[in-house]
Amino acid sequence: MPDEQVFLKSKAIVEPLVDRFYAWLHTLAPAQAALNLANRQVPMLESYLQSPQVHMAASVNPTLRGGFFVNIHKKRRDEVQDLLDSIKRDRADMLRFASAIAHGHELLREAATGFDLNPLYPKLPSELGGLVELVFDTENQAAMRFIEPLLYKSAVYAEDRQSVQLLLEPGTERPFILSTPRLSSPDVLELPIPFRHSGLEELFKARVSPTTPARLREALELDDAQAAQLSGLLSDRPSLAEDRHIQGGGRIRYFGHACLVLQTPQGSVVTDPFISADSSMAGRYTLDDLPDFIDLVLITHGHQDHIVLETLLQLRGRVGTIVVPRPSRGNLPDPSIALALKHLGFPVLEVDDFDEVPFPGGKVVATPFLGEHCDLDIRSKSTYWVELAGKKVFIGADSSGIEPTLYRYVREHLGKADIAFLGMECDGAPLTWLYQALLTTPVTKAMSNSRKLSGSNAEQAAAITTELGAREVHIYAMGEEEWLGHVMATTYNEDTYQIKQIEEFMKWCTDHGIKGDHLFGQQEWRW
Template identity: 75%
Template sequence: MGANEEPIFLRSNAIIEPLVDGFYAWLYTVAPVQAAMNLAFLQVPLLESFLRNPQVHVAAVNNPALRGGYFVGIAEERKDEVAALLESIKRDRADMLTFAAAVAEGEELLRQNATGFDLTPLYPKLPAALNGLVELAYDTNNQPSMHYLEPLVYHSPVYDEGRQSVQLSLEDGVERPFILSTPRLPQPGVLDLSLPFRHPGLEELFRARTKPTTAARLREALELDDAGARQLGSLLDTRPSLAEDRHIDAGGRVRYFGHACLVLQTPEAAIVTDPFISADNRHGDRYTLDDLPDFIDLVLITHGHQDHIVLETMLQLRGRVGSVVVPRSSRGNLADPNIGLYLKHLGLPVTEVDDFDEVPFPGGKVTATPFLGEHSDLDIRGKSTYWVELAGKSVFIGADSSGIDPVLYRYIRNHLGTADMAFLGMECDGAPLTWLYQALLTKPVTKKMSDSRKLSGSNAAQAGDILVELGAREAYIYAMGEESWQGHVMATTYTEDTYQLKQIDEFLGWCRDRGIPAEHLLNKREWRW
């Protein structure tokens, strides 16, 4: 047997970064309407700003106080490469840039002319790039809006799979650049694959985490030349590194994998929530991709933020997932891209749910439950919490939802009963509206207005109200970007005096006073019964 025919596996610490035009890919840079807006009104201006004054960007990136800011973390001596990237975007993504400008023009047309009367005369006045892709409508308060026909936009020039590529490398322990601001340029030791995310060769590669393949087969599947094949070799091993205890043979188990990721298991089934999983198995202080069960019946996505639907993890689950359960969006709202459409175009099986829809799995079921708050008061319906029943326990998956109206949770309890375990996020002083949504705002907002509308979950009082209304017997608070392997996505910095941590301490004290077991989670935790 030749070397190219020996059974091989993908190394545990292989990192897969999905990119669009060099920028790290997430929902709002892949879903076509939102991607066009972010490209035109965030990424292009960001690159232009860097080229005007790279020293400012480099200094800002190296300033801990500005962590998570929109600065390009690329050395000044590579500015010619950044200029080439910008030129290629303006040349090759002209349809997207035209569409984004048309969105802004169309929204202004509505603001100036939709005064409660018939909207029909406005259609001929719309920019040509919007023709056939939008519908104009009023709500019952006579407020006009433009609805985007998303399935059609995916089949228009605005959605271009040629933007997509993947970088493969090995985890080196160095924190990656913040994902929303710095494009990835070619680097030594990094394999660039100019393949769309749904390419079958990527599924063949990711399957090699659990099932053997050969170097020859991977070379053909990934369409590699000799140099690419040699580079790929450094990412492969002759042995798998799967954890022996990744399955269970009796009872139930919940494992905390960091951030908002849980793996709930019985001998018959496995459920994963918001997969955001480390590839680095050298430390022993975390569960990694090695610890995932071979087959996952359901992946539950709570909402579309970049730390809850993490594309680099999701792509690696393709081929080993029964279905990805996602909240149904509001259909055509600019701020609310359809998560189901997004994942289907990436080759993943999808089940869309509304509040109180049930999804069965062997030995249990998942019920979608409402999600309040956390989205800067934007009209976003693509968000859901979940109630999981397995092995005799009921588990509430609260994600970043807020207790701003605790009566909601009374309705959940009346419908589903009391929760044995409740998992909540308490990022109660989140980023302002413009940090994530600036590119979608076709009408400027003041800083004061933006700062008042934050991406915040529950504070101590609200978390307590949720627990009371659910009758929850145990409470667990997610780490909020505190895990060391999440800095490129979270870019959070906390001290012991940080408001969020003080609120968590207050909530834990509230639980102690009432005899409710409660913890602030970090890195890893396991529950068995």
């Protein structure tokens, strides 16, 4: 009935898409999206169309897991061809902008020799006019600084790229999704609406507050067929966990990977939300276990496993503020997280190192984040210090202990940490796996492999722990949980370097009287 009270089912999920590819920061932010479209997605589709069978075989090869292959059956080749044709037709402005960036960089390499840059402006491609500034650093290295807010007002940012697919959690690991466009499917509700659409907020708030099918139909602008499909995502009762709030003291829950939920009776903080929707599975917390309202969401950095739109979109309307690190302003590998999220309808606060953000029952302090970004000049990364219910908690994410003296400064400023959460993905992907599309000057394979997306190893984690004075340390952010595979594509066994390093660190903790733990699935701490 159109007026009956309904809730969104526990297992409902959303896949946010841009030109049918799974969306993440580098496919949303305009300059980075243009380069990824031109230098990775279009060539990948062209490669698939030449050899669908090669891509199909590579997609199911365990040794190539996480490779950029299109995992679509050759029977649907014509649909991929149609997608490629539409991209080349409808995204011509973006493709021209990507080409203009490459030409601009080439101009600087040839003509920026340390003298006045003003004569170069007329030589820039017209697509860059008014959107970049040419600069030198103090070592006479020339660069283009992008005026990023203007890019969102230009033809390079096209909201009609955005759409969502709504479906029920399949209960099995989804295949790696960053390389494969999502085609239509009879069991998926497709909505050609931008991510900021108010109807999505209305839909996902129905996890905690009842609504009606008629109201959702109007909010999402559904036709009869879409409304019928939506009904399969709705239930007559909520599926919220009874213990999602606490009555006293403090609590931390580990939700998998880098996601922690820190609570007092007065308020709550969530870090890097990447959360399962499959409440039928044991051994994990899901969206049902989140508090109804979240005061702060803390984003540590812009990688696709830490700012996860699939989860964030489901929290819009239930979050007070998303706290994000401040970028370098206009540096190509360092897009503004705040600008991207604001254009998706989120309330956002940018922070610098040692900025404080209060929340009911505690406070958050942004702290420095070293390493993990392939030595690129990326400043939109932050660790966090959370104080709540008498505890001081360090949230380290993927940061590295390459310079442990830094953490001595943190301790001198903020005191000893009671609990530290550290990532130890110490043999990460090479530079080109994530950033190749942004590199207009090729790098050698050896150079790429030497600059990895790596966090701390055992020695560095021990140094961080020592300098922070922490007596309890938990290793997290490893991407081992099975519900993360469609984004993470990580594969470990007992002999992999990362696991061996964790074992070495755990032994160090035991030898030094420190409580250490390697987190997996779910865990809870109460005091």
